[in-house]
Amino acid sequence: MDEATFLESYEPAAFERPSVAVDLILMSVVDGAPAVLLARRDQHPFQGDWALPGGFVGIGESLDEAAHRILAEKAHMADAWVEQLYTFGAVDRDPRMRIISVAYFALIPATAFAAALKAAPELALARLTVQQAGPAEARLAEGEQLALAFDHGDMLGVAMQRLRGKLDYSGIAFALLPELFTLRALQDVYEAILDTRLNKPAFRRRMLDRGWLAPTGARETGASFRPAELYRYQPPR
Amino acid sequence: MDEATFLESYEPAAFERPSVAVDLILMSVVDGAPAVLLARRDQHPFQGDWALPGGFVGIGESLDEAAHRILAEKAHMADAWVEQLYTFGAVDRDPRMRIISVAYFALIPATAFAAALKAAPELALARLTVQQAGPAEARLAEGEQLALAFDHGDMLGVAMQRLRGKLDYSGIAFALLPELFTLRALQDVYEAILDTRLNKPAFRRRMLDRGWLAPTGARETGASFRPAELYRYQPPR
DNA sequence: TTGACATATATCCAATTTGGACATAAGTAA
DNA sequence: TTACTTATGTCCAAATTGGATATATGTCAA
Numbered sequence: 284m285d286e287a288t289f290l291e292s293y294e295p296a297a298f299e300r301p302s303v304a305v306d307l308i309l310m311s312v313v314d315g316a317p318a319v320l321l322a323r324r325d326q327h328p329f330q331g332d333w334a335l336p337g338g339f340v341g342i343g344e345s346l347d348e349a350a351h352r353i354l355a356e357k358a359h360m361a362d363a364w365v366e367q368l369y370t371f372g373a374v375d376r377d378p379r380m381r382i383i384s385v386a387y388f389a390l391i392p393a394t395a396f397a398a399a400l401k402a403a404p405e406l407a408l409a410r411l412t413v414q415q416a417g418p419a420e421a422r423l424a425e426g427e428q429l430a431l432a433f434d435h436g437d438m439l440g441v442a443m444q445r446l447r448g449k450l451d452y453s454g455i456a457f458a459l460l461p462e463l464f465t466l467r468a469l470q471d472v473y474e475a476i477l478d479t480r481l482n483k484p485a486f487r488r489r490m491l492d493r494g495w496l497a498p499t500g501a502r503e504t505g506a507s508f509r510p511a512e513l514y515r516y517q518p519p520r
Numbered sequence: 521m522d523e524a525t526f527l528e529s530y531e532p533a534a535f536e537r538p539s540v541a542v543d544l545i546l547m548s549v550v551d552g553a554p555a556v557l558l559a560r561r562d563q564h565p566f567q568g569d570w571a572l573p574g575g576f577v578g579i580g581e582s583l584d585e586a587a588h589r590i591l592a593e594k595a596h597m598a599d600a601w602v603e604q605l606y607t608f609g610a611v612d613r614d615p616r617m618r619i620i621s622v623a624y625f626a627l628i629p630a631t632a633f634a635a636a637l638k639a640a641p642e643l644a645l646a647r648l649t650v651q652q653a654g655p656a657e658a659r660l661a662e663g664e665q666l667a668l669a670f671d672h673g674d675m676l677g678v679a680m681q682r683l684r685g686k687l688d689y690s691g692i693a694f695a696l697l698p699e700l701f702t703l704r705a706l707q708d709v710y711e712a713i714l715d716t717r718l719n720k721p722a723f724r725r726r727m728l729d730r731g732w733l734a735p736t737g738a739r740e741t742g743a744s745f746r747p748a749e750l751y752r753y754q755p756p757r
Numbered sequence: 758t759t760g761a762c763a764t765a766t767a768t769c770c771a772a773t774t775t776g777g778a779c780a781t782a783a784g785t786a787a
Numbered sequence: 788t789t790a791c792t793t794a795t796g797t798c799c800a801a802a803t804t805g806g807a808t809a810t811a812t813g814t815c816a817a
Contacts, residue, residue, distance in 0.1 A: 299579040300537040303609075303620055342536040342618055346609030370607045370622050372583030381579055383540055385607050448689070467794080482776050487795080489775085502784085508792040509784040704765080719805050724766080726804085739813085745763040746813040 301372075301381040305349045306337035306435070308368065308388040308442045309358055311396035312459050312475045313408065317446075319439060320358065320399065320406040321421060321429065328378050329432030333409070333421065335439075337384065350387040359402040364390040364458030369441050376434045386438045388445075390458035413443040446476050454495065457516035465503055465511035466490060495519060538609075538618040542586045543574035543672070545605065545625040545679045546595055548633035549696050549712040550645065554683075556676060557595065557636065557643040558658060558666065565615050566669035570646070570658065572676075574621065587624040596639040601627040601695030606678050613671045623675045625682075627695035650680040683713050691732065694753035702740050702748035703727065732756060 309320040321333040336357035340349040350365050368386040376382065391399065400408055409421035409429055418436035421429045431439070449455050456472045457464075470486050490496055497517040502510040546557040558570040573594035577586040587602050605623040613619065628636065637645055646658035646666055655673035658666045668676070686692050693709045694701075707723050727733055734754040739747040 298539075298576065301540055301577065301579060302535075302537055303540060339535065340538065340609070340620075342538060343611055345611050346607060346620065349609075367607065370583060370604065372577070372586075372622070374580055374582050383577075383583065385609070448685075452685075465794090483794095484777075484796085485775055506793080507785050509782070509794050511794055702765090720765095721767085721806075722804055743764080744814050746765050746811070748765055 299381075301383045303340045304337050304382050304384045305340055305346060305353055306335040306384050306386050306438060307350060307353050307357065308335055308386060308438060309354075309391060309396075309399070309406075310388055310442065310446070310459075311391045311393050312472050313393050313396060313410075315471055315475050317411040317443065317475055318396070318408050319411055319421060320396075320403075321409050321431075322357075322405050323407065324432050329430075332430040332432040333407070333435075334432040335386075335435050336406070340385075346385050346387075350385075350389070354389050357403060358389070358391075358399045358406070360389070360391065360395065360399055363395075364455070366390075368438070368445055371434055371438065373434065384433075384438075386441070388442050390455065392459060392461045394461050411439060411443060413440055416440070416444070419443055443476075450476055454516060454518055457495075460516075463499060463501065463513040463515060465513060466496075467511055469514075538620045540577045541574050541619050541621045542577055542583060542590055543572040543621050543623050543675060544587060544590050544594065545572055545623060545675060546591075546628060546633075546636065546643075547625055547679065547683070547696075548628045548630050549709050550630050550633060550647075552708055552712050554648040554680065554712055555633070555645050556648055556658060557633075557640075558646050558668075559594075559642050560644065561669055566667075569667040569669040570644070570672075571669040572623075572672050573643070577622075583622050583624075587622075587626070591626050594640060595626070595628075595636045595643070597626070597628065597632065597636055600632075601692070603627075605675070605682055608671055608675065610671065621670075621675075623678070625679050627692065629696055629698045631698050648676060648680060650677055653677070653681070656680055680713075687713055691753060691755055694732075697753075700736060700738065700750040700752060702750060703733075704748055706751075 311318050320336070322336055324330055324332050324334050336353060338349065338353050338356070340346060344352070346367065347365070354360050354363060354365065365387055368388050370383060370385045372383045374381065376384070400406060407423070409423060411419050411421055413419040417440055419439035421431060421439065423429065446455065450473065456469060459472050460468055466487050469490060470481060470483065473486070474481055495517055496514040499513045499515055501513045503513060504510065548555050557573070559573055561567055561569050561571050573590060575586065575590050577583060581589070583604065584602070591597050591600060591602065602624055605625050607620060607622045609620045611618060613621070637643060644660070646660060648656050648658055650656040654677055656676035657673070658668060658676065660666065683692065687710065693706060696709050697705055703724050706727060707718060707720065710723070711718055732754055733751040736750045736752055738750045740750060741747065
């Protein structure tokens with residue numbers, strides 16, 4: 284029986300269907316380290332553990348729409364760089380029933396991140412650390428490692444890897460910065476995500492030669508030393 | 521109501537659930553161009569158009585398992601480089617009902633590709649052409665452009681972009697080659713996927729310096745000129 | 758057996774990119 | 788006015804890449 288035949292003869296009620304959910308990885312770079320917002324679970328399973336905010340996908344709602352809805356509901360944010368990450372479909376990833384989860388990340392500037400934290404008091408900020416591959420670890424500012432619910436550690440690991448892979452050829456870094464930013468702030472984002480130190484003159488040269496940065500003529504304020512010029516992201520073409 | 525509460529109170533029967541399918545992008549590089557296997561639809565909707573082989577995900581089956589099952593059922597192949605690509609979840613992507621489709625690609629050496637074509641006579645080989653972004657176009661060897669069903673053109677476009685992005689830092693190219701291959705064959709795969717010509721000495725140098733290639737001492741046969749050395753892929757670490 | 762032929766493989770150098778030291782500029786604060 | 792700190796600009800060496808060219812090694816035809 285080929286696909287077409289199968290689809291035609293498919294009786295919607297005949298097969299048990301999985302539920303489909305979207306989990307949101309609300310990410311930022313805070314104080315030089317990748318950070319994520321987590322919610323503490325107050326019910327079993329994984330009671331007391333920390334989980335990504337998420338929700339089920341409505342029958343009349345696209346995956347992208349679901350991700351944006353959850354962004355609004357859980358983080359009270361109207362806008363962010365939202366991008367589908369990976370779909371997690373292990374049979375036993377939720378012990379209660381079959382749930383397939385489409386993970387999205389929402390990249391948020393540190394400033395907006397702080398606002399989201401205030402607006403959504405049930406969320407906590409955790410710093411992320413990852414190995415080359417594998418799941419990520421989340422820690423509170425005090426250093427306490429958080430137990431992660433479900434396969435959310437894997438999700439965070441995949442998110443960090445994707446971020447690293449796309450950092451250099453996409454505009455992802457700019458989604459983590461406010462509209463106006465200095466070259467130093469941009470380099471800080473790169474260094475936090477890649478977890479390395481970069482050569483400053485070479486970095487400036489590379490970024491400026493790329494042509495994605497528009498100088499504004501304005502300068503940062505509040506520095507007790509020479510203020511740096513502020514740039515704006517100008518997407519290619 | 522936060523996620524935990526929602527999950528707990530969730531009544532499986534209370535919400536209408538989407539169906540979840542897996543579509544397989546069976547890819548290879550044939551005669552210097554990316555190629556894919558498609559099946560002609562003999563039913564509405566999109567009757568007569570060409571579609572990727574696919575199927576629904578069983579309730580007791582992971583997404584990866586479903587992809588491998590479909591690979592076995594539709595392409596009669598036991599093994600291939602199978603990797604999740606992207607999940608397509610537009611509400612109206614299938615006019616009959618809500619189906620969320622997780623696209624996978626299966627990368628197949630040209631030799632095995634020919635065998636799959638023989639074993640599965642309902643499949644046809646099409647060459648792919650893509651723009652920088654957007655959907656891909658599929659053509660028969662004779663040049664005839666094929667009408668693609670559903671959002672399968674988008675899926676092929678995303679597949680090509682992913683392939684290009686991962687080509688240089690992953691072992692993806694080797695999944696498209698037989699176990700033993702020459703440096704020229706490797707370069708042909710690169711050139712087909714990137715759709716550019718590459719500098720030969722620089723390419724050889726880069727590949728050999730990378731340390732992923734183990735020379736075998738053996739040489740190709742059948743060439744009417746100096747035969748090249750055969751290499752084997754040796755995954756890093 | 759020999760030489761033409763086609764491609765593999767090696768070598769070399771120029772062009773480009775990158776790493777990193779260093780000098781100078783431009784603010785704040787005492 | 789001066790010390791201080793970081794931004795910005797400059798320079799050169801090191802590494803990488805592009806590309807031309809030479810040499811090696813097989814097949815094939817005479």
